[in-house]
Amino acid sequence: MARKLPATDVVVIGLGWTGSILANELTDAGLNVVAIERGPWRDTAADFPTTYAQDELRYHIRHDLFLRPAQETFTVRHNVGQAALPMRTWGSFMPPNGVGGGGVHWNAETWRFLPSDFQLRSHLTQRYGAAFLPEDMTIQDWGITYDDLEPYYDRFERLCGTSGRAGNINGQKQAGGNPFEGPRSRDYPTPPQKQPYGPVLFAQAAREMGYSPFPQPSGNLSQGYTNPLGVTIGPCTYCGYCEWFGCGNYSKASPQTTILPVLVRKPNFEARTLCEVIKINLDASGKRATGVTYVDTSGDEWEQPADLVLLCAFQLFNVRMLLLSGIGTPYDPQTGQGVIGRNYSYQVTSSVDAFWNEKNFNPFVASGAIGMCIDEFNGDNFDHGPHGFVGGGYMGAVQTNGRPILGTRVPPGTPTWGAAWKKAIAQNYLSSYGMATHGSCYSYRDVFLDLDPTYKDAHGRPLMRITFDFHQNELRMSQFLTDRVAEVTQKMGPQQIVKRPRTGHYDDTKYQTTHTCGGAIMGTDPKTSALNRYLQSWDVSNLFVTGATAFPQNAGYNPTGTVGALAFWAADAIRNQYMKNPGPLVQT
Amino acid sequence: MTSLSGVTRRSLLASTAALLIAPSASYGETVQGALPWQPDAARPPVQVRPGPWAYFTPEEGGAIEALVDRLIPGDDLSPGGKDTGCAVFIDRQLSSAYGQARGLYMRPPFQEGSPEQGPQSPQTPAQRYRLALAELDKHCKAAFAGKPFRDIPDDQKDKLISGMEKGGVQLGSVSARAFFELLLQNTTEGFFADPVYGGNRDMAAWKMVGFPGARYDYRDWVERHNERYPLPPVGISGRPGWIAQTKG
Numbered sequence: 001m002a003r004k005l006p007a008t009d010v011v012v013i014g015l016g017w018t019g020s021i022l023a024n025e026l027t028d029a030g031l032n033v034v035a036i037e038r039g040p041w042r043d044t045a046a047d048f049p050t051t052y053a054q055d056e057l058r059y060h061i062r063h064d065l066f067l068r069p070a071q072e073t074f075t076v077r078h079n080v081g082q083a084a085l086p087m088r089t090w091g092s093f094m095p096p097n098g099v100g101g102g103g104v105h106w107n108a109e110t111w112r113f114l115p116s117d118f119q120l121r122s123h124l125t126q127r128y129g130a131a132f133l134p135e136d137m138t139i140q141d142w143g144i145t146y147d148d149l150e151p152y153y154d155r156f157e158r159l160c161g162t163s164g165r166a167g168n169i170n171g172q173k174q175a176g177g178n179p180f181e182g183p184r185s186r187d188y189p190t191p192p193q194k195q196p197y198g199p200v201l202f203a204q205a206a207r208e209m210g211y212s213p214f215p216q217p218s219g220n221l222s223q224g225y226t227n228p229l230g231v232t233i234g235p236c237t238y239c240g241y242c243e244w245f246g247c248g249n250y251s252k253a254s255p256q257t258t259i260l261p262v263l264v265r266k267p268n269f270e271a272r273t274l275c276e277v278i279k280i281n282l283d284a285s286g287k288r289a290t291g292v293t294y295v296d297t298s299g300d301e302w303e304q305p306a307d308l309v310l311l312c313a314f315q316l317f318n319v320r321m322l323l324l325s326g327i328g329t330p331y332d333p334q335t336g337q338g339v340i341g342r343n344y345s346y347q348v349t350s351s352v353d354a355f356w357n358e359k360n361f362n363p364f365v366a367s368g369a370i371g372m373c374i375d376e377f378n379g380d381n382f383d384h385g386p387h388g389f390v391g392g393g394y395m396g397a398v399q400t401n402g403r404p405i406l407g408t409r410v411p412p413g414t415p416t417w418g419a420a421w422k423k424a425i426a427q428n429y430l431s432s433y434g435m436a437t438h439g440s441c442y443s444y445r446d447v448f449l450d451l452d453p454t455y456k457d458a459h460g461r462p463l464m465r466i467t468f469d470f471h472q473n474e475l476r477m478s479q480f481l482t483d484r485v486a487e488v489t490q491k492m493g494p495q496q497i498v499k500r501p502r503t504g505h506y507d508d509t510k511y512q513t514t515h516t517c518g519g520a521i522m523g524t525d526p527k528t529s530a531l532n533r534y535l536q537s538w539d540v541s542n543l544f545v546t547g548a549t550a551f552p553q554n555a556g557y558n559p560t561g562t563v564g565a566l567a568f569w570a571a572d573a574i575r576n577q578y579m580k581n582p583g584p585l586v587q588t
Numbered sequence: 589m590t591s592l593s594g595v596t597r598r599s600l601l602a603s604t605a606a607l608l609i610a611p612s613a614s615y616g617e618t619v620q621g622a623l624p625w626q627p628d629a630a631r632p633p634v635q636v637r638p639g640p641w642a643y644f645t646p647e648e649g650g651a652i653e654a655l656v657d658r659l660i661p662g663d664d665l666s667p668g669g670k671d672t673g674c675a676v677f678i679d680r681q682l683s684s685a686y687g688q689a690r691g692l693y694m695r696p697p698f699q700e701g702s703p704e705q706g707p708q709s710p711q712t713p714a715q716r717y718r719l720a721l722a723e724l725d726k727h728c729k730a731a732f733a734g735k736p737f738r739d740i741p742d743d744q745k746d747k748l749i750s751g752m753e754k755g756g757v758q759l760g761s762v763s764a765r766a767f768f769e770l771l772l773q774n775t776t777e778g779f780f781a782d783p784v785y786g787g788n789r790d791m792a793a794w795k796m797v798g799f800p801g802a803r804y805d806y807r808d809w810v811e812r813h814n815e816r817y818p819l820p821p822v823g824i825s826g827r828p829g830w831i832a833q834t835k836g
Binding site for chain 1: 594616617618619620621623624625626629630631632633658659660661663665667685686690691693694695697699701702703704707708712731746749751753772775776777778781782784785794796797798799800801802803804805806807808809811813814815816817822824
């Protein structure tokens with residue numbers, strides 16, 4: 001019943017960060033690209049201009065820029081014994097919608113993962129022995145190395161104009177940068193952002209304790225920057241409306257501020273917005289994608305044939321699209337067989353609140369990613385032998401989201417309302433500060449994604465079901481990281497501190513991060529991965545799947561830097577290998 | 589990849605035009621050749637004006653005013669919840685998309701789960717307020733000789749709200765605790781949101797905590813550590829004094 005359109009070379013599903021990068025690279029290579037995006041076009045002037053972008057209620061509390069759960073949501077349960085129930089409103093993460101995707105409303109913390117993160121299982125096994133890892137932990141190597149990815153990290157940072165200070169250039173340690181980072185081929189494109197009071201105090205305390213604090217790498221730019229595509233990004237004004245907001249200043253790296261002005265002018269590119277892809281179509285062999293079927297705003301179905309299909313939606317939507325299209329073998333947690341839905345993971349965050357009597361931190365002077373961090377307790381940067389867990393995270397004073405609906409911090413024991421509550425927020429809004437840890441989340445046999453048997457979306461198709469809970473390894477790690485950042489915080493001299501490690505069950509009502517990962521992971525073996533090292537489907541060789549979907553487990557960093565690097569890596573593989581000889585790029 | 593077939597936009601449009609039965613607008617939107625920018629395409633918020641209740645009945649509105657005034661009592665730090673417009677804010681929110689749960693996932697089956705699975709009510713926020721306020725009214729009239737919530741003494745109001753929060757008060761079929769949480773959340777939103785939405789009148793809440801509001805450039809202030817930012821707050825619609833006064 002779908003009406004068939006003329007074929008194109010490439011169809012891109014979802015026009016966010018990775019869809020924009022791949023569309024730009026492949027149109028440069030001469031291919032005709034059609035991008036199909038279910039949300040609307042997003043434009044700075046129309047959707048978040050400086051005249052009203054600074055609206056906490058609309059953008060943060062009422063979720064103006066995110067997908068509407070009525071369109072598609074997820075069901076969640078902690079284990080297979082529990083009934084999964086739908087997220088009726090967003091809570092622990094905020095699925096994007098529209099052109100630019102999560103690139104519109106991210107905080108722009110732009111990290112690289114550690115070299116050991118990419119060879120996690122072999123690295124940890126070599127250092128601690130296989131018995132050190134929990135029996136049900138299913139962490140894997142990625143099938144690529146940090147060195148493979150370094151040029152592509154560099155390309156993403158040049159695209160974004162990332163502001164930061166290098167800690168390691170070609171093996172030479174650089175003062176003031178992160179001494180634990182993998183060697184980078186050159187410094188960041190722009191210098192670090194300015195630092196407010198809290199991060200400066202944190203860095204001072206951390207230095208006194210022998211740590212090496214460094215500025216968090218930021219996609220909110222310290223100065224104007226023109227990227228290699230010729231697109232100019234403005235300097236950040238530290239307005240404080242970053243995460244969950246679009247940037248009215250054109251100073252947060254996003255597809256809008258880095259790629260789209262070039263991409264849409266190309267004659268061999270076309271975007272169709274408000275069109276939702278419902279299926280990737282396969283030929284009779286099931287080994288080749290023939291294109292996609294999508295629904296337009298009036299409910300009509302269209303078939304867009306294409307020689308190459310790029311699945312570039314948000315991580316969770318990518319996995320669901322594979323399941324709904326019957327691509328790859330769904331994961332079975334009983335047998336451990338199957339790959340679609342396998343190795344879902346998340347992020348383990350925690351915080352320490354600190355209260356002073358007399359200080360003034362001006363928490364509203366903020367960007368998405370200013371702050372001073374330490375990396376001594378990330379990944380395998382420290383000896384885990386005595387601690388009984390693996391993984392870690394960065395920690396620091398990151399000044400963001402200091403707005404009053406969200407950001408009123410009060411000492412424990414304060415009533416939640418009434419005169420005493422008012423007095424406490426009036427006293428503590430400017431003089432309290434929150435330190436944060438950003439920890440890894442490793443993958444487990446009983447954590448996975450599949451289709452929900454009960455709940456359906458607006459088209460009557462099954463929702464995706466998330467089976468996830470924190471494991472003891474991650475909760476122990478969170479306690480450890482929180483204790484470490486609390487020690488630094490104590491040294492900053494507050495009157496009172498409150499530790500908030502991650503404890504108990506996964507709570508899908510409380511915002512943590514939108515760093516959902518995995519479910520169709522990359523790797524070296526089709527039995528344990530859905531994608532090869534070039535993000536190419538093992539089952540359908542003319543399908544590539546981008547995003548954090550490919551992460552075998554999550555590291556102790558924000559994922560977008562690695563997501564962007566992988567997109568450039570896959571684009572190069574398509575341009576330099578696949579286009580010359582279409583077919584599997586890795587033989588099994 | 590010589591086998592890849594090319595297609596131009598012109599040929600695509602020409603061929604799809606023949607296929608289309610519905611007008612081309614039903615095709616979603618096509619972006620090609622230029623950014624689809626249009627002047628005045630922005631969607632600014634609409635200023636809430638005081639006036640009659642948009643959702644509440646007068647009785648409900650009176651109860652909400654009394655509730656928000658106990659949650660945020662007026663004192664030397666700021667005017668209270670009623671005078672800062674929290675009740676008007678909630679009323680206007682309930683009469684718009686938020687109150688009708690527009691955009692939320694409202695498909696059955698509805699069943700209770702663990703607290704970490706989030707609210708599973710089939711009722712919209714507007715319906716939840718209506719039911720809870722009716723139960724509260726019934727409760728107060730039974731306990732306080734026929735008086736509605738707004739007419740009982742402040743210390744009794746506080747005791748009742750505390751009971752809703754901590755579990756000592758039952759409100760018939762409604763979860764008193766869930767209603768308390770919804771009310772407190774919306775009251776806090778109204779107190780701290782931009783005044784354009786009807787609460788935070790005269791930016792009283794922002795002045796109280798020292799939040800400068802909808803300003804958009806602090807480049808000169810990032811490195812001025814431990815200093816109080818000197819300028820008064822401003823909202824999306826400016827602030828009193830910015831707008832030319834019309835003579836009465």
